[in-house]
Amino acid sequence: xxxxxxxxxxxxxxxxxxxxxxxxxxxxxxxxxxxxxxxxxxxxxxxxxxxxxxxxxxxxxxxxxxxxxxxxxxxxxxxxxxxxxxxxxxxxxxxxxxxxxxxxxxxxxxxxxxxxxxxxxxxxxxxxxxxxxxxxxxxxxxxxxxxxxxxxxxxxxxxxxxxxxxxxxxxxxxxxxxxxxxxxxxxxxxxxxxxxxxxxxxxxxxxxxxxxxxxxxxxxxxxxxxxxxxxxxxxxxxxxxxxxxxxxxxxxxxxxxxxxxxxxxxxxxxxxxxxxxxxxxxxxxxxxxxxxxxxxxxxxxxxxxxxxxxxxxxxxxxxxxxxxxxxxxxxxxxxxxxxxxxxxxxxxxxxxxxxxxxxxxxxxxxxxxxxxxxxxxxxxxxxxxxxxxxxxxxxxxxxxxxxxxxxxxxxxxxxxxxxxxxxxxxxxxxxxxxxxxxxxxxxxxxxxxxxxxxxxxxxxxxxxxxxxxxxxxxxxxxxxxxxxxxxxxxxxxxxxxxxxxxxxxxxxxxxxxxxxxxxxxxxxxxxxxxxxxxxxxxxxxxxxxxxxxxxxxxxxxxxxxxxxxxxxxxxxxxxxxxxxxxxxxxxxxxxxxxx
Amino acid sequence: xxxxxxxxxxxxxxxxxxxxxxxxxxxxxxxxxxxxxxxxxxxxxxxxxxxxxxxxxxxxxxxxxxxxxxxxxxxxxxxxxxxxxxxxxxxxxxxxxxxxxxxxxxxxxxxxxxxxxxxxxxxxxxxxxxxxxxxxxxxxxxxxxxxxxxxxxxxxxxxxxxxxxxxx
Numbered sequence: 001x002x003x004x005x006x007x008x009x010x011x012x013x014x015x016x017x018x019x020x021x022x023x024x025x026x027x028x029x030x031x032x033x034x035x036x037x038x039x040x041x042x043x044x045x046x047x048x049x050x051x052x053x054x055x056x057x058x059x060x061x062x063x064x065x066x067x068x069x070x071x072x073x074x075x076x077x078x079x080x081x082x083x084x085x086x087x088x089x090x091x092x093x094x095x096x097x098x099x100x101x102x103x104x105x106x107x108x109x110x111x112x113x114x115x116x117x118x119x120x121x122x123x124x125x126x127x128x129x130x131x132x133x134x135x136x137x138x139x140x141x142x143x144x145x146x147x148x149x150x151x152x153x154x155x156x157x158x159x160x161x162x163x164x165x166x167x168x169x170x171x172x173x174x175x176x177x178x179x180x181x182x183x184x185x186x187x188x189x190x191x192x193x194x195x196x197x198x199x200x201x202x203x204x205x206x207x208x209x210x211x212x213x214x215x216x217x218x219x220x221x222x223x224x225x226x227x228x229x230x231x232x233x234x235x236x237x238x239x240x241x242x243x244x245x246x247x248x249x250x251x252x253x254x255x256x257x258x259x260x261x262x263x264x265x266x267x268x269x270x271x272x273x274x275x276x277x278x279x280x281x282x283x284x285x286x287x288x289x290x291x292x293x294x295x296x297x298x299x300x301x302x303x304x305x306x307x308x309x310x311x312x313x314x315x316x317x318x319x320x321x322x323x324x325x326x327x328x329x330x331x332x333x334x335x336x337x338x339x340x341x342x343x344x345x346x347x348x349x350x351x352x353x354x355x356x357x358x359x360x361x362x363x364x365x366x367x368x369x370x371x372x373x374x375x376x377x378x379x380x381x382x383x384x385x386x387x388x389x390x391x392x393x394x395x396x397x398x399x400x401x402x403x404x405x406x407x408x409x410x411x412x413x414x415x416x417x418x419x420x421x422x423x424x425x426x427x428x429x430x431x432x433x434x435x436x437x438x439x440x441x442x443x444x445x446x447x448x449x450x451x452x453x454x455x456x457x458x459x460x461x462x463x464x465x466x467x468x469x470x471x472x473x474x475x476x477x478x479x480x481x482x483x484x485x486x487x488x489x490x491x492x493x494x495x496x497x498x499x500x501x502x503x504x505x506x507x508x509x510x511x512x513x514x515x516x517x518x519x520x521x522x523x524x525x526x527x528x529x530x531x532x533x534x535x536x537x538x539x540x541x542x543x544x545x546x547x548x549x550x551x552x553x554x555x556x557x558x559x560x561x562x563x564x565x566x567x568x569x570x571x572x573x574x575x576x577x578x579x580x581x582x583x584x585x586x587x588x589x590x591x592x593x594x595x
Numbered sequence: 596x597x598x599x600x601x602x603x604x605x606x607x608x609x610x611x612x613x614x615x616x617x618x619x620x621x622x623x624x625x626x627x628x629x630x631x632x633x634x635x636x637x638x639x640x641x642x643x644x645x646x647x648x649x650x651x652x653x654x655x656x657x658x659x660x661x662x663x664x665x666x667x668x669x670x671x672x673x674x675x676x677x678x679x680x681x682x683x684x685x686x687x688x689x690x691x692x693x694x695x696x697x698x699x700x701x702x703x704x705x706x707x708x709x710x711x712x713x714x715x716x717x718x719x720x721x722x723x724x725x726x727x728x729x730x731x732x733x734x735x736x737x738x739x740x741x742x743x744x745x746x747x748x749x750x751x752x753x754x755x756x757x758x759x760x761x762x763x
Contacts, residue, residue, distance in 0.1 A: 028671020115644065207683035253671040284650065337752040339737025411626060 013568040028253040029343040030310035032395070032566050034244055037432025042366075042398040042419065043463040045438060047453025047493060053407060053441060054482065054494035056459035057534025061130045062122060063483075063491050069117040070104030070487055074424065076227030078218055078251035079166055079194070080104075081422040082289075085147040086401075086485040088472030089105060091137075091174060091573050095586070096124035097275065097472040097550045099493075101485050102163065105144035110167070110221060116142040119163070128475060128495070137179050143167045146547030148435040149199025149469075152520040154269060155513045159520060162211060164195030164546065169213070188271040189263050195218065197347070199542030200522055201293025201302045202571055203278075204322055207516035208265040209541075212280070214306055215258030217251055228425075244431060248423045252309050257285030279316070280304065281324045286311035290347040292543040294358055300482040300573030302523050306331070306364055307344035317379065317490055328381055333360065336371050337383035343368065346469075346545030350404030351536040352413045353447040356527070358538060361390070363399025363417060363545070366426075366433045366566045370394040370402070370417065389449040390415070390442065396433045397440065398422065400471025405480050408449030409502025409556030411533050412444035414452075416468030418545075436463035439484070459494055464491075472550030478504040478584055480554055485547070503557035506586030507566075509539060515572045517591055523571035526553050530560035557583060620750045622762070624742050625654040638668050638684040640704040641677055641720040645669050651683075653742035655749040657762040661689040665705075665751055677720065680708035682753070683740060685715060690763040692748075694726040697763065713758050728756035737752050 040428035056063050070226035071080025083104035088097045103117040110116075118140040122130040134140050139161070146165035154160065159173035161185075169191045176568070194216040200209045220224075228247035241250040260282040263271035282288065286308035296303040301318035308314065312334035316324035328334030336342055343365035343436070352359050357375035366368055369391040373381040385391040385433035397419040404413035417439035428437045439460060442449040452462035468485035475481065477495035484491065509524050511517030524539045537553040557563070563580035570591050578594055580587065589595060610645045625633065629761035634652045645668040668681040685703045692698070693715065703714045703723065714725040731737075737754045744750070748761035 029671070241671070242675055253669050329738070335738065337737075338732075339739055339752075341739060577660065 006226045013562075028251075028310070029365050030239070030253070030341045031343055031365040032340070035367050035395055037396065037430070040430070040434050041432050042437040043434040044461075045454065046456040047460045048456055050453030050455045050458075051499065052333070052455055052458055052497045053452060053496065054459045055083065055264050056462070057128055057495045058178055058493045060489065061126060061493055062132050063101070063130065063153050063493055064494065065132070066120050066466040066487050066491055067117075067489070068101070068103055068488060071106055071385070073420065073488065074228070076229060076249055077224055078217060078249050078255070079144070080538070081249065081487070082467065083144070083146045083436065083487065084468055084485050085197070085493070085548070086468035086470040086483050087147075087148045087150055087161065087548035088470040088550040089548060090484060090550070092123065092178060093158065093161055096126055096476070097474055097552070098122060098124045099130065099470070099474075099483050100139065100148055101483075101491055102145040102148050102468065102546070103141065104146075104487075105166075107221070107537065110144060114567070118142055119145055124474060126475075126542060134564065135551070136178055137180050139172050140338070143170070143451055147197050148200040148548055149200055149211075149421070149542040151209045151211070151522055151541045152518065153200065153211070153265060155208070155519040157519055159231060162189065162198050162213070164191070164198050164213060166194045166219070168192055170171075173177065184400055187269065188273075191261055193258050195335055196288055196545075197290035197307075197542055197546045199291045199293050199304070199540075200542060202518050203262075203293060203302050203304070203318055203521055205301070205516060205572065206267075206512055207518060207572075208267075208449045209518050209522060210265050211271065212261040212293065212304060213261045214291050214293050214308075215260050215285075216287050216289065216309070217254040218258050218566075225255060229390070232429060235417060243282050243423055243428070244429065245424070246423075246425050246429060248425060250367070257311070257517045259283065259285050260291075261287050265433075271516060274322070277322065281315075282314070284290060284311070284593060286314070289345050290428070290545055291541050291544060292347060292349050293523065294341065294349050294540055295523070296358060296375070298357070302571075305347065307347045307408050309345065310341060310343045312341055313362070314387070319339060330381065330406040331379050333373055334380040342371060346400050346417075347543045348402040348404050348415065349538060350413045350542050350544050352404060352415070352444060352542070354412065354535055356536055358536070361402050361404070361415060361488070363402045366396055366398040366421060366431070368395065370397075386510045388447065394440065395453055397434065397437055398466045402548055403469055403471050405471050406556035407441070407480055408443065408498050408500045408556065409504045409528065409558065410500070411447060411535060411556045411558045411560075412501070414444045415442040415449060416469065416482060417470045418464065420465035420467065420487060435464065436465050438463050439466060461493070462492075464492060465489060467542050467545060468547040469547055472552070473506065473554065476586070478506075480550070501559070505555045505563060505580065505582050506558060507553040507555070508586055508588040509553070509568065510588065510590040511571055512591035513589065515570070515574065517571040521571065522549065522551070525569040527565075527567040527569070528555050528563055528564055529565040530557050533558075533560075546595070552586060604747050613728055618656075623656045623742065623756055624658060624744065624749060632656050633662060634666055634720055635686075638666070638702075638720055639683060640668075640684065641673070643672055645672060648739070651739040653751065655691070655742050657748070657758070661762060663687045663691060663741070663760055664748070665740060680706040680714065681716065681720070682706045691763045692763055693724065694758050696726050697722050698724065707753065707756075711756075713753070713756075731755050731757055
């Protein structure tokens with residue numbers, strides 16, 4: 001026995017000297033086996049019989065002047081490939097949702113050698129007119145921006161913004177006069193590093209919003225990882241950072257990951273880092289991209305899901321004592337149905353099958369499907385991606401922002417996904433995919449999904465380098481519109497013009513701070529019943545991909561002309577039932593007071 | 596330096612494994628500290644030392660002091676050709692059987708280059724043996740790599756596919 005052991009060790013030792021040594025590997029993502037296609041499946045796919053759902057109205061708005069910028073076109077480094085988020089929220093309280101677009105930056109700007117790209121805030125004037133109010137509002141950021149999460153952290157009735165940066169993040173306090181002030185340093189949330197898709201939520205039930213921020217990869221600008229152009233340089237080696245045998249930018253695998261941060265808001269309005277104490281600091285330093293505080297098991301405590309790139313996802317159950325338990329593995333959410341880690345990017349949160357429980361849709365890398373986790377109850381989830389029609393079609397796409405959206409107001413949550421590759425080389429090789437990619441719209445037919453085709457010449461026939469996505473009814477017509485933030489390009493504003501006769505109801509919820517519910521009602525759940533259909537909508541901060549949907553809840557009612565029952569479960573756990581005297585409008589409901 | 600650390604880790608793992616003092620006839624799946632004590636942080640294979648995905652490691656003890664250690668590694672630094680066939684390592688301090696096929700003591704790479712088969716390679720990437728995997732459709736929560744008990748030894752799982760490792 002001992003003899004064999006010694007022989008084995010000596011063999012290993014000997015081999016180490018006769019083999020050519022190379023530097024440690026870097027680069028790579030967790031994806032499926034290389035799929036073989038005879039044509040690109042992510043661009044130019046149209047259907048002349050498809051219905052017209054969205055109209056691209058970008059050029060009719062000043063958003064057409066916005067240019068997202070993120071590094072150089074070659075995309076030699078990972079931080080050039082994943083910005084940036086978008087938000088739809090009513091910052092000025094006029095009832096019309098406004099738009100915020102995060103911008104990236106450049107290596108030169110980070111080194112102070114050129115002017116930094118600017119984020120932008122567009123005030124909705126109604127009738128598809130917008131005004132660029134960035135300067136007045138003071139929210140240009142001018143740092144390497146990635147994400148935005150909206151939450152009224154100080155319960156003053158005015159939504160504030162956390163902007164996650166590569167560098168120092170910002171917390172823009174809404175002053176209520178059309179301006180914002182960055183209070184991140186003052187309040188203790190000026191997170192350094194690479195901050196991605198954050199989420200606000202009151203995890204400890206004190207009535208004050210707390211903030212969770214995932215960290216992605218540790219990057220030292222003075223010691224950048226090798227780039228594709230370094231491959232043939234001396235000392236680098238031939239096998240560095242490849243995708244299908246082609247040199248590409250390195251990461252995330254092989255690069256050091258970054259932990260996550262939970263900021264607890266104290267009574268004085270400042271924040272403290274409680275990540276370790278709460279058990280959500282991510283000691284294994286997975287590559288965090290998206291997160292959301294959400295009710296997984298429907299007790300009164302907000303749970304937390306974190307979507308990680310190329311590492312397992314975390315599902316933190318709130319234990320009610322200020323700590324969380326990660327049940328990612330036992331719940332089934334950490335991996336796909338075959339037990340494989342996936343390159344998680346975006347996160348959609350919603351009850352797609354109207355069974356009263358929250359489900360998750362998560363976007364992944366190309367050569368891999370996106371994934372839909374059905375919530376079975378009892379903290380169990382099942383990957384049912386392929387059973388419901390979301391698997392095969394998504395494999396060639398590299399997905400980012402994803403959101404459940406009942407675009408046709410039939411009472412079933414449909415799904416919209418924006419896509420775009422991180423490797424420009426995708427256009428030079430027959431991988432079945434492309435750098436710019438079409439978005440995907442799926443119609444929910446009672447729990448099964450069917451892809452809605454793109455009519456030739458329609459917005460959905462276009463290919464974009466999509467990243468962030470935000471959903472909201474921008475024109476107040478009862479149909480949900482979309483804003484997409486595209487890498488290195490202008491954004492896209494999609495007006496929903498679907499021919500639908502479905503009725504609808506919008507709900508704007510206001511929590512009672514005196515009862516320890518945050519004023520913006522994050523963490524509330526609304527259950528709406530029409531006939532035999534009971535829908536659920538949650539007030540969620542963050543998710544999507546580094547983005548923020550309008551927190552006005554939107555219910556499609558189909559042919560129903562009245563609401564039979566509306567229950568609101570408030571953040572403090574109390575439940576109220578309300579009459580809904582009229583539909584096809586947005587109704588504001590205040591906890592304890594009704595309409 | 597990194598390679599030396601890797602080899603040191605393997606040696607430590609093997610010596611520790613060999614010196615363990617449990618007295619059991621059956622196979623014991625190692626967990627927690629018992630597992631992390633024997634798993635190397637990185638593994639040398641075909642010209643590179645790649646970091647071990649510590650979350651995706653497994654080990655079993657046969658009898659009182661015979662160990663089999665396996666783990667997935669970060670293969671992203673390898674060429675596409677190598678990545679297509681190599682996913683992790685298998686270290687055994689005594690001869691074992693993989694689905695009935697003999698494998699002597701040593702450190703090996705393994706992968707799934709052939710559909711439905713696990714292939715064991717020497718450290719230079721040469722194929723040594725290939726055995727069919729069994730798909731466990733009933734497995735409820737598969738992991739990238741894990742071990743579980745089997746009447747004939749232990750099952751080494753990759754997702755829902757497994758082979759049976761038995762002592763010789």
